[in-house]
Amino acid sequence: MKLFVSPQVIDTMSMKNLDIGFGDRVVINNMCCDLPTGKVVHVKGRRGVGKSAFLRVLAGIEVPTQGEYYINSKNTLAMSFEEFLEYRILIGYSFDYGGLIHNMTIKDNLILPLRYHNAVEGWLIEERVEYYLRLFDLWDVRDERPSFVSGSMRKEACVARAFIMEPEMVILDCPTVGMHKHNIQVLIDLVKEKQISGNLKHVFVASDDDEFISSFATASIDLDDHLDQSIVIEQEAA
Amino acid sequence: MSSSNPISTASSLPFRVVDRWGKKVTGIIDYTIQVLLMVYLSVRAAFIDQAQGMRDIVRVVSMQIYFTGYQAMPLITVLALATGSVVIMQSSAQLSFLGGSDMLGKLMLIIIVREVGPLLTALVVIARSGTAVASELGNMQVNKEVTALESMGINPLSYIVFPRLAGGVISVICLAFYFSVIALIGGFFVSRLAHDMSFAHYTFTLASSFEMNDVVMFLLKNTFSGVIIFTVCCYQGLLVQKSPHEVPQATTKAVVNSIIYVIGFNLIVTTLFYLKNLMDLGVV
Numbered sequence: 001m002k003l004f005v006s007p008q009v010i011d012t013m014s015m016k017n018l019d020i021g022f023g024d025r026v027v028i029n030n031m032c033c034d035l036p037t038g039k040v041v042h043v044k045g046r047r048g049v050g051k052s053a054f055l056r057v058l059a060g061i062e063v064p065t066q067g068e069y070y071i072n073s074k075n076t077l078a079m080s081f082e083e084f085l086e087y088r089i090l091i092g093y094s095f096d097y098g099g100l101i102h103n104m105t106i107k108d109n110l111i112l113p114l115r116y117h118n119a120v121e122g123w124l125i126e127e128r129v130e131y132y133l134r135l136f137d138l139w140d141v142r143d144e145r146p147s148f149v150s151g152s153m154r155k156e157a158c159v160a161r162a163f164i165m166e167p168e169m170v171i172l173d174c175p176t177v178g179m180h181k182h183n184i185q186v187l188i189d190l191v192k193e194k195q196i197s198g199n200l201k202h203v204f205v206a207s208d209d210d211e212f213i214s215s216f217a218t219a220s221i222d223l224d225d226h227l228d229q230s231i232v233i234e235q236e237a238a
Numbered sequence: 239m240s241s242s243n244p245i246s247t248a249s250s251l252p253f254r255v256v257d258r259w260g261k262k263v264t265g266i267i268d269y270t271i272q273v274l275l276m277v278y279l280s281v282r283a284a285f286i287d288q289a290q291g292m293r294d295i296v297r298v299v300s301m302q303i304y305f306t307g308y309q310a311m312p313l314i315t316v317l318a319l320a321t322g323s324v325v326i327m328q329s330s331a332q333l334s335f336l337g338g339s340d341m342l343g344k345l346m347l348i349i350i351v352r353e354v355g356p357l358l359t360a361l362v363v364i365a366r367s368g369t370a371v372a373s374e375l376g377n378m379q380v381n382k383e384v385t386a387l388e389s390m391g392i393n394p395l396s397y398i399v400f401p402r403l404a405g406g407v408i409s410v411i412c413l414a415f416y417f418s419v420i421a422l423i424g425g426f427f428v429s430r431l432a433h434d435m436s437f438a439h440y441t442f443t444l445a446s447s448f449e450m451n452d453v454v455m456f457l458l459k460n461t462f463s464g465v466i467i468f469t470v471c472c473y474q475g476l477l478v479q480k481s482p483h484e485v486p487q488a489t490t491k492a493v494v495n496s497i498i499y500v501i502g503f504n505l506i507v508t509t510l511f512y513l514k515n516l517m518d519l520g521v522v
Contacts, residue, residue: 056385060388060389061388061389081283081388081393082286082393085391088388088391089391091389093389095382095385095386097382098381098382098383098386099382099385099386099389100381100383100386101383101386101387102377102378102381102383112294112392113390113391113392115293115294116294116390116391116392117391161390
């Protein structure tokens with residue numbers, strides 16, 4: 001089995017004159033920066049500053065009002081859906097809320113990207129899905145639809161799905177909100193393990209959970225300063 | 239000063255009426271272009287996606303055929319029997335007065351196969367499946383499911399829109415065929431008490447009146463009705479942004495627009511078809 005697309009390696013990411021807004025309201029203004037790579041980056045800022053919108057642009061699922069977003073010096077915003085697929089397949093994304101397909105079981109939600117992209121053999125799909133379901137303690141509810149499980153289980157399933165394709169970059173939007181304490185530690189350990197093994201290179205997390213962030217973040221982006229047309233990037237020692 | 243201002247003059251009543259109608263017409267043209275563009279993009283995306291996830295697309299197509307086609311059969315049966323029997327009863331009574339009972343087959347084919355069948359089938363499909371598709375897609379938008387598909391590298395146009403479109407068109411054609419058969423044959427037996435025509439004679443008049451034009455018109459109307467219904471409903475569903483209160487509004491708009499477009503299309507096809515017939519006869 002082989003992926004139908006040829007994934008590229010993400011080396012550099014940068015944004016140029018990026019505006020993100022909803023209607024007339026601009027939340028991120030003229031953002032120019034090189035994004036830290038190979039780190040666990042904490043995307044911080046006060047509520048409503050546009051952390052989720054920023055992460056969605058990063059994942060290529062939201063188009064900014066204007067500006068350019070480069071991966072490996074290529075402007076991704078000029079790419080078609082099919083062209084960006086080479087990068088998208090390397091990105092796992094976990095939503096702040098929602099995001100699970102409601103007419104599928106929890107297990108099928110995890111199977112979907114693997115099967116759709118022909119990522120691994122059939123028996124390996126089962127094996128990998130079982131690993132993540134057991135890891136986040138979701139095995140017992142694998143055949144339930146998202147509406148029939150608790151909010152924390154939905155959140156955990158969404159986070160598990162972000163890792164299912166063994167991505168190079170993971171974007172987590174408020175992953176700990178509603179998540180069981182035990183599974184927060186599981187998530188931290190998973191990220192560390194994947195980083196050590198070399199599979200996971202870039203992690204972007206938006207979260208207000210200081211304990212969670214301090215346990216593994218190695219860099220941060222502060223979106224509060226966007227109105228001054230500058231983004232403070234605090235590179236800390238890895 | 240304001241009365242001499244050309245801008246003020248332009249805003250007088252006749253211009254405002256023209257403006258309003260102009261906006262409406264351009265709005266309709268714009269909407270039609272958007273809908274047609276979605277048909278093209280979804281078919282294109284499905285063909286590009288051919289290697290990836292074709293099993294998933296086939297699975298969704300079969301589910302759509304099951305929900306739209308198979309599950310609508312009881313309702314279609316009742317409607318077809320009622321329509322067929324009423325048309326046979328009324329037509330046979332009137333035609334026998336005029337001594338033209340041999341024309342019954344021709345009349346039935348024109349009314350059922352060319353006109354009533356496609357229209358009633360389309361209305362049933364809009365009421366059952368069009369609403370379901372629009373509200374399902376609207377809720378998917380609200381729950382970020384469409385964005386989730388995109389984030390997994392799955393094109394919503396090929397995964398959501400195309401299977402519904404393909405399954406919907408197949409279902410509409412099959413349902414209209416089923417409607418026509420039940421109305422023509424079942425209608426005859428239901429109305430048996432009201433006329434004294436033999437079944438053999440009835441089928442003979444049907445068979446001898448059958449033309450290639452019936453097939454062309456049947457396929458043309460039903461194929462495009464299916465395309466119109468499922469594209470308009472998918473389009474309206476996907477227009478929902480973030481709030482659940484938009485879902486019923488989108489569903490209502492999907493139903494209204496589908497009905498208007500389907501009826502408009504059927505009228506245009508019928509008119510053009512009979513204009514062509516008149517031209518062939520040298521009347522026009």
